Amino acid sequence: xxxxxxxxxxxxxAAIGTLEGLCLAGAIDRITMQPPHEIARDFVRLLASGxxxxxxxxxxxxxxxxxxxxxxxxxxxxxxxxxxxxLRATLDPLFATYYAVPxxxxxxxxxxxxGLGDVPQVLIGFMLAVVAVIVNTxxxxxxxxxxxxxxxRVHRLGRLRMATSITLPFAAPYILTxxxxxxxxxxxxxxxxEFIMSRGGLGYEISFAYTNFENxxxxxxxxxxLVISIALNALLTGWEKRLLARRGQR
Amino acid sequence: xxxxxEERRQRWQAVxxxxxxxxxxxxxxxxxxxxxxxxxxxxxxxxxxxAARLLTTDTFYPHLRxxxxxxxxxxxxxxxxxxxxxxxxxxxxxxxxxxEPMVVAVYSLPKVTLYPILLLAFGLGxxxxxxxxxxxxxxxxxxxxxxxxxxxxxxLLKTGRALKLTPLQTVRTILFPAxxxxxxxxxxxxxxxxxxxxxxxxxxxxxxxxxxxxxxGIGLHNVELIMAITLMIVAFAATVSTVLLHIDHRLHRRV
Amino acid sequence: xxxxPHVTLxxxxxVFAAQGGTPPVDALGPVDLDLARGEFFAVVGPSGCGKSTxxxxxxxxxxxxxxxxxxxxxxxxxEVPDGVGVVFQEDASLPWLDVSDNIAFGLRHAGLAAAxxxxxxxxxxxxxxxxxxxxSYPAQLSGGMRQRVCIAxxxxxxxxxxxLDEPFGALDQQTRLLMGDELLRLWRQTGATVFLxxxxxxxxxMLADRxxxxxxxxxxxxxxxxxxxxxxxxSRIVERPxxxxxxxxxxxxxxxxxxxxLGAQLRAT
Numbered sequence: 001x002x003x004x005x006x007x008x009x010x011x012x013x014a015a016i017g018t019l020e021g022l023c024l025a026g027a028i029d030r031i032t033m034q035p036p037h038e039i040a041r042d043f044v045r046l047l048a049s050g051x052x053x054x055x056x057x058x059x060x061x062x063x064x065x066x067x068x069x070x071x072x073x074x075x076x077x078x079x080x081x082x083x084x085x086x087l088r089a090t091l092d093p094l095f096a097t098y099y100a101v102p103x104x105x106x107x108x109x110x111x112x113x114x115g116l117g118d119v120p121q122v123l124i125g126f127m128l129a130v131v132a133v134i135v136n137t138x139x140x141x142x143x144x145x146x147x148x149x150x151x152x153r154v155h156r157l158g159r160l161r162m163a164t165s166i167t168l169p170f171a172a173p174y175i176l177t178x179x180x181x182x183x184x185x186x187x188x189x190x191x192x193x194e195f196i197m198s199r200g201g202l203g204y205e206i207s208f209a210y211t212n213f214e215n216x217x218x219x220x221x222x223x224x225x226l227v228i229s230i231a232l233n234a235l236l237t238g239w240e241k242r243l244l245a246r247r248g249q250r
Numbered sequence: 251x252x253x254x255x256e257e258r259r260q261r262w263q264a265v266x267x268x269x270x271x272x273x274x275x276x277x278x279x280x281x282x283x284x285x286x287x288x289x290x291x292x293x294x295x296x297x298x299x300x301a302a303r304l305l306t307t308d309t310f311y312p313h314l315r316x317x318x319x320x321x322x323x324x325x326x327x328x329x330x331x332x333x334x335x336x337x338x339x340x341x342x343x344x345x346x347x348x349x350e351p352m353v354v355a356v357y358s359l360p361k362v363t364l365y366p367i368l369l370l371a372f373g374l375g376x377x378x379x380x381x382x383x384x385x386x387x388x389x390x391x392x393x394x395x396x397x398x399x400x401x402x403x404x405x406l407l408k409t410g411r412a413l414k415l416t417p418l419q420t421v422r423t424i425l426f427p428a429x430x431x432x433x434x435x436x437x438x439x440x441x442x443x444x445x446x447x448x449x450x451x452x453x454x455x456x457x458x459x460x461x462x463x464x465x466x467g468i469g470l471h472n473v474e475l476i477m478a479i480t481l482m483i484v485a486f487a488a489t490v491s492t493v494l495l496h497i498d499h500r501l502h503r504r505v
Numbered sequence: 506x507x508x509x510p511h512v513t514l515x516x517x518x519x520v521f522a523a524q525g526g527t528p529p530v531d532a533l534g535p536v537d538l539d540l541a542r543g544e545f546f547a548v549v550g551p552s553g554c555g556k557s558t559x560x561x562x563x564x565x566x567x568x569x570x571x572x573x574x575x576x577x578x579x580x581x582x583x584e585v586p587d588g589v590g591v592v593f594q595e596d597a598s599l600p601w602l603d604v605s606d607n608i609a610f611g612l613r614h615a616g617l618a619a620a621x622x623x624x625x626x627x628x629x630x631x632x633x634x635x636x637x638x639x640x641s642y643p644a645q646l647s648g649g650m651r652q653r654v655c656i657a658x659x660x661x662x663x664x665x666x667x668x669l670d671e672p673f674g675a676l677d678q679q680t681r682l683l684m685g686d687e688l689l690r691l692w693r694q695t696g697a698t699v700f701l702x703x704x705x706x707x708x709x710x711m712l713a714d715r716x717x718x719x720x721x722x723x724x725x726x727x728x729x730x731x732x733x734x735x736x737x738x739x740s741r742i743v744e745r746p747x748x749x750x751x752x753x754x755x756x757x758x759x760x761x762x763x764x765x766x767l768g769a770q771l772r773a774t
């Protein structure tokens with residue numbers, strides 16, 4: 001383990017240790033939070049009981065759908081937009097201000113239109129993720145050096161071949177940045193929507209546990225989502241770093 | 251080197267594109283309304299009229315004030331905390347290197363799941379809302395301030411010493427202006443995210459505020475109310491963001 | 506058959522259309538040029554005179570505004586004909602592939618059988634001195650080695666016409682001389698026709714059978730110098746007294762044109 005990672009581990013352990021101390025000393029009362037070691041115990045119990053399996057499936061499933069939609073729509077739209085300079089210039093202000101706008105504000109509207117099923121949550125996840133994919137894919141496509149396109153034409157590659165064997169591989173690390181963001185945003189969108197108002201899923205279970213003072217369920221669920229989110233992000237960041245390292249960048 | 255004539259032309263083009271975009275969106279909205287009908291959607295005109303009516307209704311303003319108050323407090327706190335932590339992490343290399351990836355990790359968490367913890371800690375009042383907004387806004391401010399400080403060229407510090415400036419003078423006249431563009435970007439992103447956090451908090455466990463009104467509209471199945479408030483929020487966020495972006499660009503250009 | 510020129514240009518002109526504020530650019534021509542099969546032809550000229558445009562026109566990468574271009578008797582229209590290879594000024598190595606895969610790139614897309622493909626790649630690696638770097642990535646190589654990868658990638662396609670646009674521009678002088686010798690060796694081995702653009706007069710004089718001098722923009726061929734060197738030559742050709750005469754003649758014509766270009770630039774600021 002690198003020295004830095006060791007320090008990070010120590011920081012996390014120190015934080016958990018402090019929490020444990022404050023809880024045991026009574027500075028943090030049980031209604032607010034139980035001690036970390038109990039949270040760990042409840043975590044294991046909760047997963048082992050299988051009670052949350054349906055909710056886990058629902059949340060991860062919907063997030064995956066939102067992500068896949070955002071990826072497909074985002075990359076295709078970016079590829080299309082890349083060749084249309086006027087349309088792209090018109091849409092640029094939209095992309096620039098998109099993430100400043102509270103997308104969750106559209107959730108009530110979607111519920112009224114589509115009813116309280118899975119659709120509004122998947123749509124919020126999609127809406128959050130898609131622009132990140134578009135912007136990063138456009139960035140990657142922008143960076144393809146013209147000399148590579150010319151070299152491809154010298155090798156007499158058709159347009160499809162050029163896209164798959166030159167453009168896409170070159171833009172891949174930048175597209176991957178968009179993918180990383182899309183994964184995070186899809187999860188945030190789905191979990192957030194479930195939390196605000198829904199009929200199931202991990203976000204719903206957390207809000208339900210909160211409303212019913214069930215800390216023994218709530219904290220483990222929070223930990224579960226944090227673990228999933230961090231694990232996914234770490235995986236994709238590792239992949240992104242490897243791709244870029246091969247090219248001598250970053 | 252762009253002459254002022256070219257700059258003006260580019261700016262005029264940008265404004266034209268933005269107007270075109272807005273017109274396009276409104277037309278798409280109207281088309282969608284014509285297709286889907288009254289039950290699900292309100293037309294652009296109806297929505298604007300309803301929003302105007304809201305702004306003249308007495309009962310609307312307490313909610314607006316509540317949101318704005320929570321937002322302002324949350325942002326002020328985010329700025330103070332963000333700048334302080336950002337400066338510390340930027341100057342103290344080891345802490346910065348150790349903690350930065352961890353702060354970045356918090357960025358991609360579904361922070362809404364942490365909200366119940368804040369509610370339990372702060373109770374059901376406005377404090378939890380403020381804390382949640384701060385949690386959202388402080389992260390980008392920390393990260394950008396950290397980067398800004400780290401990127402200060404050592405030559406600038408040497409210049410301060412060569413001119414025999416006190417540390418405070420060095421910070422005020424050399425370091426701060428040098429780091430300002432990047433810090434400003436953090437403040438800009440922090441602004442938007444604090445707004446998002448505040449609204450999100452209101453949508454969950456609140457009895458007041460714009461977020462609460464939105465959720466209330468679901469139960470009342472009041473499409474016009476929901477769309478009017480959404481429109482106001484979007485318009486506010488987009489406008490402020492555009493203005494801040496403009497300032498951001500100008501700050502970065504002079505570097 | 507041996508009398509038909511390999512490449513024929515007649516009355517070629519290239520005008521770049523006006524684009525969003527900038528006026529149209531008369532970049533090239535009119536140019537008449539014949540390249541004999543197996544000839545080593547170099548082009549020198551002041552910067553901005555249209556040398557690269559001329560190369561792209563011959564390659565089929567850029568369509569002509571006026572005139573005709575023919576390769577092996579067939580007119581070039583809009584796409585790069587079979588049998589043409591190009592080495593560009595900028596690094597065109599593919600950063601996500603290692604050196605072997607970079608070199609094999611064109612062969613893979615040409616649908617060559619794996620055994621033959623591997624054989625050619627191995628030969629290219631040996632020829633260009635890249636055997637030890639077969640599994641390295643371009644990011645790990647120096648600029649000169651990356652350019653060798655690009656040359657290797659072009660050569661494995663066994664082109665009959667090789668176009669090079671200032672291929673050694675980014676390299677230091679010693680490397681340039683060595684690469685020049687290698688280029689001559691490859692030229693002799695493959696028997697291809699070579700068209701080389703360079704801004705270095707000594708390089709052109711050392712390498713080429715014939716050197717074309719281009720005027721300032723819009724570029725026209727205003728002089729053609731025959732060097733008369735033997736086929737098996739290398740950089741030691743510089744020791745010959747005729748070498749000085751060739752470079753002197755090139756510079757005499759080029760100097761005037763360069764002053765014109767410089768004058769135009771000074772007047773524009």
